[in-house]
Amino acid sequence: MKILVCISNVPDTTTKIKFADGNTSIDTAGIQWVINPWDELSLTRALELKDDQANGVKSVTVAHVGPASSEPTIRKALAIGADDAIRINASASDAYYTAFQLAEVIRKEGFDMIICGIESSDFNGSAVGGMVAEFLGIPSVSSVSGIRFEGGSPLLTREIDGGRETVKVTAPFVAIVQKGIAKEPRIASMRGIMTARTKPVKVYEPVAADSLTTVAGFEKPAPRAACRYIDPENPAQLIDLLQNEAKVI
Amino acid sequence: MSVLVYTENWDGLFKKQSFELVSYASAVAGMMNTKVTALSIGKVDAEELGKLGNWGAEKIINAVSDELTVFDSQAYTGIIADIARAEGSKVIIFSNNISGKALAPRLSVRLKAGIGAGVSKLPLSIEPFTVYKRTYSGNAFAHLVINSDVKILTLAQNSFDLTEKPTGAVPETINVSIDSSPVRTVVTDRVQQTGKILLTDAEIVVSGGRGMKSPDNWGPLVELASLLNAATACSRPVSDEGWRPHEEHTGQTGKMIAPNLYIAVGISGATQHLAGVSSSKYIVAINNDKDAPIFEAAQYGIVGDALKILPKLVDAVKGLKK
Known part of the structure; x- marks a missing residue:
């Protein structure tokens, strides 16, 4: 079994977001880029599955749509333990375009299990994984919180409202x-960092594809009113305010 | 032309969020001078279906198939796509919940329709079609222009008020074929919680963090939640420590919630936590550190020992009920 993990690079969660170009783009100066948290966890799980030889995972590849400047993110994934990487040399202009590029490469390279994080922490679109599956005409299983192997084939746990299901699908498939x-993202070891430098990164040029959406501008969330403090000796006042002022209880 | 809204049902029943979704669809349809068709997949009885007409659905379709016994994103997408085409739908609306996130992207590709995911307001304009959506985990909002002929929106939960608009629509049930997208998902096991308010449905959430000090201290928090008809939640360190179940973890990598009232007890409010709860209408913070970032997000705060304050809150709420 060959596993592909799709990775996006995003500003570190604690980044203070600033806008540029008349609020039409994000000011990237000083931003610390990291692997999207869900993608990092996906990669970790893929590597854990490969570690257990009984599962028969031959390789774990990462794929990323982005310009050469996003290479450090790819090297980080290789340092964590991915065997090789694919970079599609294009700017990920929207989910549809990005998924189209990934699907094209997956068709050429062939993978059995494709893992995508539920969303990227920058655009919060929750779209690429499902789109890749649809472009390829293969099953997708969403809200997956566990992947394990039983008798050589993968079993997925997916969250449903107020519960969970164990699901089997035929490969190839996309797990979102x-x-x-x-549990925790795997940390790159010193040896991992050294070997990452020489691991292969295959670069594909993008194919012609449409973007269906564009960002016309950004705005900051409306500021919240200042906190109103209640005397810790009289917490009953809080209940009164929630009932009569906020009217939420 | 129409606006199509996918109203999920849970074992044949709708929830308040289903009606919010129809209200939203009806308002979008109003902006476009068109009508709303509501679609539910899987058997729902006529009385329950009729409820969708109270909120502005002018046409109500229940698509059923004997072959559909599990949730399969390809098969469901096939049904929705066929009905969207038959209805000439220009805008298709889902909830930004588990099933909406599973279906909207597949449908997007099948209909070549751009997605506005997690919208929390009516479109800012119809021409060009511009929506207001959350980005950067709530630290910025984008004005997203959808350029395709057909558009897909997923509505953030608890972001649109119910608006009564009775239409008297008579539901129709149709048998659908899923030959073009056969079911390829096999469910081998299912565990379902019962009798508990789901975190993602709750209008009030009481949440505990490390300031609760020990899993043994949760009694008054759970009691407060039960008195308020609220769900219980927790911060990431608490679920990582195993003090509370993982299902309760709210935050960026846990559940994203948007209740009317979020009471954060002993939670400092790290960026990752706030990313999951900042869409709450009201936030109450109870923390002994007056500089904790949670107070910046909160409208009401109490600086003090959570373990001493909780029992007093329980008494105050009991007082209300008398």
């Missing part, structure tokens, strides 16, 4: 994963 997939 979320909380629970791995």
Whole structure:
């Protein structure tokens, strides 16, 4: 079994977001780029599955749509333990375009299990994984919180409202994963960092594809009113305010 | 032309969020001078279906198939695509919940329709079609222009008020074929919680963090939640420690919630936590550190020992009920 993990690079969660070009883009100066948290957990789980030889995972590849400047993110994934990487040399202009590029490469390279994080922490679109599956005409299983092997074939746990199901699908398929997939992201070891430099990164040029959406502008969330403090000796006042002022209880 | 809204049902029943979704679809249809068709997949009885007409659905379709016994994103997408084409739908609306996130992207590709995911307001304009959507985990909102002929929106939960608009629409049930997208998902096991308010449905959530000090201290928090008809939640360190179940973890990598009231007890409010709860209408913070970032997000705050304050809140709420 060959596993592909799709990775996006996003500003570190604690980044203070600033706008540029008349609020039509994000000011990237000083931004620390990291692997999207869900993608990092996906990669971790893929590597754990490969570690257990009984599962028969031959390789774990990462794929990324982005310009050469996103190479450090790819090297980080290789340092964590991915065997090789694919970079599609294009700017990920929207989900449809990005998924189209990924699907094209997956068709050429062939993978059995494709893992995508539920969303990227920058655009919060929750779209690429499902789109890749649809472009390829293969099954997708969403809200996956666990992947394991039983008798050589993968079993997925997916969250449903107020519960969970165990699901089997025929490969190839796309697993769209979320909380629970791995406990902690795997950290790159010194040896991993050294070997990452020489691991292969295959670069594909993009194929012609449409973007269906464009960002006309950004705005900051409306500021919240200042916090109103209640005397800790009289917490009953809070209940009164929630009932009579906010009217939420 | 129409606006199509996918109203998920849970074992044949709708929830408040289903009606919010129809209200939203009806308002979008109003902006476009067109009508709303509501689609539900899987058997729902006529009385329950009729409820969708109270909120502006002018046409109500229940698509049923004997072959559909599990949720399969390809098969469901096939049904929705066929009905969207038959109805000439220009805008298709889902909830931004588990099933909406599973179906909207597949449908997007099948209909070549751009997605506005997690919208929390009516479109800012119809021409060009511009929506207001959350980005950067709530730290920025984008004005997203959808350029395709057909558009797909997923509506953030608890972001649109119910608006009564009775239409008297008579539901129709149709048998659908899923030959073109056969079911390829096999469910081998299912575990379902019962009798508990689901975190993602709750209008009030009481959440505990490390400031609760020990899993043994949760009694008054759970009691407060039960008195308020609220769900319980927790921060990431609490679920990582195993003090509370993982299902309760709210935050960027846990559940994203948007209740009317979020009471954060002993939670400092790290960026990752706030990313999951900042869409709440009201946030109450109870923390002994007056500089904790949670107070910046909160409208009401109490600086003090959570373990001493909780029992007093329980008493105050009991007082209300008398």
